Amino acid sequence: MTKHFIVIFLLVIFSFTKTEKSYAIEHEKSLSSNLSDEGNKLLSKGQFSAAINVWQKVLEQDPDNANANFKMGMCYFNSIDEQPKALFYFKKAIKNLSLKYDFFNTMEMAAPYDALYFLGNTYLIMEQSDSALMMFFKYDDLFAGNPPIPVEKVIRNCINAKNALKNPRDITLKNPGKNVNTSFSETNPVITLDNSVMFFSTRRASKEGNKQISNVTGKLDEDIYITQKDASGRWETSVPFKWNTNKDEAPLCISADGLTLYFYMEKKGQKDIFQSNYIDKVWSQPKPVSEINSSSNETGVSVSSDGKYLYFCSDREGGNGKNDIYQCIKSGKKWGKPKNLGTSINTSFSEVSPFINPNGKTLFFSTNGYADGIGGFDIFYSELKDDGTWTKPESMGFPINTTRDDYNYYIIGGGTRYYSTIREDANGYDIFKIEGGGFDIENIDATGQVVTLTKEMSVTDVLEVEKTVEKEVEVVETIETTVEVIREVEKIDVEKEKQKMDSLMTLARNEAQTEKQKFEAEKVRAEADRIKAEADIKTAEADKLKADAEIKKADADKAKSDAEKAKADATKATADAAKAKSDAVIAAAQKAKDDLAKAKAELEIKKVEASTAKVNSLKTQAEATKAKSEEAKAKSEVDKLKLTTDKAKADENVLQLKNQLAETEKPKYEALKAQADAAKAKAEADKLKSQELLVAAQKAKDDAVIAKVEVAKANAEAKASVAQKAKDDADKAKADAEIKKAEALEIQSNTIKVKAEADKAKADEMKTKAEADKAKADESALQLKNKLAETEKPKYEALKIQTEATKTKAEADKLKLQDKLVAAQKAKDDAVIAKSETTKANAEILKAKAEIAVADKAKADAAKADADAKKAQAMADKAKADAEAKQAQLEILKLQPPKK
Numbered sequence: 050m051t052k053h054f055i056v057i058f059l060l061v062i063f064s065f066t067k068t069e070k071s072y073a074i075e076h077e078k079s080l081s082s083n084l085s086d087e088g089n090k091l092l093s094k095g096q097f098s099a100a101i102n103v104w105q106k107v108l109e110q111d112p113d114n115a116n117a118n119f120k121m122g123m124c125y126f127n128s129i130d131e132q133p134k135a136l137f138y139f140k141k142a143i144k145n146l147s148l149k150y151d152f153f154n155t156m157e158m159a160a161p162y163d164a165l166y167f168l169g170n171t172y173l174i175m176e177q178s179d180s181a182l183m184m185f186f187k188y189d190d191l192f193a194g195n196p197p198i199p200v201e202k203v204i205r206n207c208i209n210a211k212n213a214l215k216n217p218r219d220i221t222l223k224n225p226g227k228n229v230n231t232s233f234s235e236t237n238p239v240i241t242l243d244n245s246v247m248f249f250s251t252r253r254a255s256k257e258g259n260k261q262i263s264n265v266t267g268k269l270d271e272d273i274y275i276t277q278k279d280a281s282g283r284w285e286t287s288v289p290f291k292w293n294t295n296k297d298e299a300p301l302c303i304s305a306d307g308l309t310l311y312f313y314m315e316k317k318g319q320k321d322i323f324q325s326n327y328i329d330k331v332w333s334q335p336k337p338v339s340e341i342n343s344s345s346n347e348t349g350v351s352v353s354s355d356g357k358y359l360y361f362c363s364d365r366e367g368g369n370g371k372n373d374i375y376q377c378i379k380s381g382k383k384w385g386k387p388k389n390l391g392t393s394i395n396t397s398f399s400e401v402s403p404f405i406n407p408n409g410k411t412l413f414f415s416t417n418g419y420a421d422g423i424g425g426f427d428i429f430y431s432e433l434k435d436d437g438t439w440t441k442p443e444s445m446g447f448p449i450n451t452t453r454d455d456y457n458y459y460i461i462g463g464g465t466r467y468y469s470t471i472r473e474d475a476n477g478y479d480i481f482k483i484e485g486g487g488f489d490i491e492n493i494d495a496t497g498q499v500v501t502l503t504k505e506m507s508v509t510d511v512l513e514v515e516k517t518v519e520k521e522v523e524v525v526e527t528i529e530t531t532v533e534v535i536r537e538v539e540k541i542d543v544e545k546e547k548q549k550m551d552s553l554m555t556l557a558r559n560e561a562q563t564e565k566q567k568f569e570a571e572k573v574r575a576e577a578d579r580i581k582a583e584a585d586i587k588t589a590e591a592d593k594l595k596a597d598a599e600i601k602k603a604d605a606d607k608a609k610s611d612a613e614k615a616k617a618d619a620t621k622a623t624a625d626a627a628k629a630k631s632d633a634v635i636a637a638a639q640k641a642k643d644d645l646a647k648a649k650a651e652l653e654i655k656k657v658e659a660s661t662a663k664v665n666s667l668k669t670q671a672e673a674t675k676a677k678s679e680e681a682k683a684k685s686e687v688d689k690l691k692l693t694t695d696k697a698k699a700d701e702n703v704l705q706l707k708n709q710l711a712e713t714e715k716p717k718y719e720a721l722k723a724q725a726d727a728a729k730a731k732a733e734a735d736k737l738k739s740q741e742l743l744v745a746a747q748k749a750k751d752d753a754v755i756a757k758v759e760v761a762k763a764n765a766e767a768k769a770s771v772a773q774k775a776k777d778d779a780d781k782a783k784a785d786a787e788i789k790k791a792e793a794l795e796i797q798s799n800t801i802k803v804k805a806e807a808d809k810a811k812a813d814e815m816k817t818k819a820e821a822d823k824a825k826a827d828e829s830a831l832q833l834k835n836k837l838a839e840t841e842k843p844k845y846e847a848l849k850i851q852t853e854a855t856k857t858k859a860e861a862d863k864l865k866l867q868d869k870l871v872a873a874q875k876a877k878d879d880a881v882i883a884k885s886e887t888t889k890a891n892a893e894i895l896k897a898k899a900e901i902a903v904a905d906k907a908k909a910d911a912a913k914a915d916a917d918a919k920k921a922q923a924m925a926d927k928a929k930a931d932a933e934a935k936q937a938q939l940e941i942l943k944l945q946p947p948k949k
Contacts (some may be wrong), residue, residue, distance in 0.1 A: 081110050085155040088120060091264075097124040098267025115145035119160035126167055129266050130234060130477040131452070132174050139168035162191060166198050173424045176452050178207040205420040206452075213423050213447035218833065220449065220486030222472070224479065228276055228284045234268065234477040239300040241307045242354075242407070242462045246277045247284065249480055250299035256483065261295055273312060292325060305354040305407070311338070313348050317727040320346045322361065340384040341377060348372075349402050353409045359384055360412065361404040372399040374414060393439045394431060401426070402456045413458040417443070424452035428468065501892040599901065603908045615916050623925075691747070693922050821882065 084107050093098035106120040107114060118542040122138035125131050147159035169184030185200045185207070225247075226232055233253040240247045252269045254260060260269045287681035290298070296315035301322070303310050308327045313320045314335065321342040323335035339345060346363035352359050373395040377384040396402060396418030404413040410433045415426040419442065422429075427440040427450040444450060445458070449468070457480075466483040513653040 063547060081107055082155040085117070085157075085764060088117075089155070090152055092123065095127075096264040097127045098262075099264040100124050101267070113141070113144075114158055115142045115160040115164075116157045118142040119164050122164070122167065124850055129268060130471055136171045136175065139164055139171055141166060142625075162188065163198060165191075166196070166200065166203075169200075170203065170424075173203065173210065173452050176210065178211045182207045185519070196238070202420045203424075206422055206424045209421065210423040210452050211449075213450075218446050218447050218486045221484045222470075222481040223484050224449070225284050228286050229815065230479040232477075235480050236468040236478045237299040237301065237457050237725075238459050238469065238480045239303050239310070240459060240461045240465075240467060241303060242305060243307075244274065244278070244465055246307070247467075248273060248275055248290070248300035248303065248312075249287075250274070251287075255289070268293060271299050273300050291332055299348075301348075301350040302352055302404075304352060304356065308696050310925075311350045311352065311741070313350075317740075319344070321346050322350050323348045339385070341375070341387055349374075351403045351405045353405050354407040355409065358405065358409065361387070362401045362403055362414075363387075369395040370397045371400055372401050374400045374403050374412075390439065394442065399426075402458065404458055404460070406460060409433075413445075413460075414442075415454075415456045416442075417454075423447060423450055426454040426456060428455050428458045507870050541936060603911070607911050608906060609911075614914060623929075640687060654909050816858075 084103055088103040091097075091103060096922070100122045101121065104117050104124065107117040108121060111117065118138040118143035122135040122142060125133075125135035125138070128134075130904070142160040142164045146164065148162065150159055150160075150161040151157050154179065163186050165188040169181045169188065172178070172181035173185060182204065185204050188196050188198075189200050189832050229235060229247065229249065230251050231251065233251055233254075235251045237250040237251055238247060239249065250271045251274050252271055253268060260272070262269055270292040274287040276284045276287035279285050290300075292298070292314075294314065298312055298314045300310060300312045310325050310327070310332065311322055312325075312335075314323045321340040324338055325332045325335045327333075338350075341350075341359070341361050341363075343363060343365045345363055347361055347363045349362040350359065351361075357379045359379070360374060361377070362372050364372045368389060369392060374390050375387040376390060377387050379385070379913050391397065394412070396412070396416065398416065398418030400414050400416045400418065402413075402415040405411070406413070411430055412433070413428060413430045415428055417426045419427070419429060421442075421444050423444075423757050428445040429441045430445065432440040434440060449455065451470060453471050455468065455470045458465075459467045461467075467480060468483065469480055471478055472481075478939050552618065646872055767802045
């Protein structure tokens, strides 16, 4: 951000005059600005979870700050599973919107108009489609149908969501239980074909407590867990995968033989595909699938049951959107070069979680790029045709798809299906099994009543379903009339919905008109600012002319100063000549003085030489005295040597006495040593005994704990057994009731079938008669139509001309609207130019002030130079006077020399 140092400097000076209260306010603003800067940096890095704490502190200081509310909303909007929390903040943010919004301005108090778009998406996530449509229409109209973020797709998503909620598929979602799902997030179900072992990813806490919380998601890292079914078909307690790390891992696919697991693993902030093989009942150390990994992220893989084709998703460069799906074909033991599936599958948005059906022909994936979706990531599928191209992707429908993100569709033997989704009663993502409502993926029945599973089931299952379908076909034919009635009702509902939508669009456009009026007011205000800026520029120009005049005056003063300085220099030269003459006289006097001093010095030297001779005589006497001292010292050394010899003899006598004493005391020492060793041995024995007692005590304590645990476990198993038996009895009673209900329905169905056959025969008779009546009516209608055509032809021609005129008017209106848009853009550009001119004027003013300051400085320098010249003149006059005084003294000395 550009810093205006002069303005800041003036503000700093001004701040010293503020009261204690105003200082506290400024200090609080400074803290808020620092927090905003930190929050902006975190958002720029995509660390949304870490940014929440920062923006929360900003909102504690200023709850109505629209910018802070918008950015807090964006943090939750980009979370894994907390998007609904964004609603509160976006609703507050749209109360203060600005077209001049600056994301990085730490003092920004308004929110961008894009907040309307994100509020609409949040409404859609919460299945409030009408409110979402209102926001999208309002956002679209504010920008005359060309908003910064396109809204066509999300508007379609809203309409699809409204219709989907009214026509759900007949399916049931079954929770696999607490051994799979927890209060944390569980995703990426990968199941062996025999439905006996499940791998999945979870963000649950580990027993070791060594998992990290991500700054991006605010959640614990993902780990792979494994569970298998017990004899009763229930999933057992899940256990962590051997090769989990302190980063993210998630399973993606397992081979048809169940011996090769593919998963992604995060390393250095990048996710790549790895594989591990099941050898000797142990999963081998993971190895990267180097043929598909890149410097980007690879987060999804699926391998065909024959092992020849691999599909994966990646956000690498060169794709159609953020994430695309690619295909590799096996070549020998390696995978061939990745091939993008192209625009028939991939969009400009993201396609992830690919899964290839065991039949090798049907590809399932999640995408947020299709207008046919109902919001967020939805599950779609496409069929591989014989010519190698893919059919148009189709949605799996509601409630498999929701307005939130749905991922990881996975099919195994028997048509069993699992996927990951968020439900209203869940804290986050959970894994669900889809039961019922199967369908032929080549022909999805929109009513969800009678469909087949031929693409998802084994051959045996298909035969069973076909038998059931044959029995149901006749029943379906009997309810065709009912279906027709329902369709008529749906048409009426559609008309009502259209009227309601028109009302919503009118309301949204009215609000948009209000916003346009605000925009026009801003435009007028900008024009006023521009006029004011022009006036300020003229004022600045006048000030600049005045400053130029001041500068010229300063230049004239400087020229005058230079002339006076030249005069001072001439005076100084005269003074220097006089000084040189005076220096010559002083030098002669100094030489006479130096000669006298030299004679005195020579006399002093002779005196010193006499003193030196006397000193040398005294030195000779001292050396004689030193010789005598050396002789006495030598005699002292002899006496010292004799004393040392006597001491050595005494030491030898003492050593002999010590040896004699040691021989006498040796038996007593040996006895004391034996006594000490015995005491040491006893201490070691006591220590060993104490350790054995401690071990025994600890073992007794552990046995008591184990016994207590075993008793608790036995009690728990007994309670579980009783509870399980009660549950089994209840399930059996429920099953018996269902069987009786099914038998009753079968009897009822047979009755309906007999009645339907009779009705069908009667209907056939009526149909024959109706066909004859229809043929007759068609003939009459044709004659009437021909006659009417002749009559209506002039009217049609007139209507055609009128239509052409209307079309021409519409084109003219369109051009007129475009002119208005151009004019609005020009006004916007003029406002920007006005702001630029204002900035330029401020710069000119600052420049003029700087030039005035330069002129003032030049004037001050001239005054100083004048003062210096006057001072130099005074010093020259003084030097001249001193020289003349000395000259006078010399003249006096010549006339009256001093007496000797």
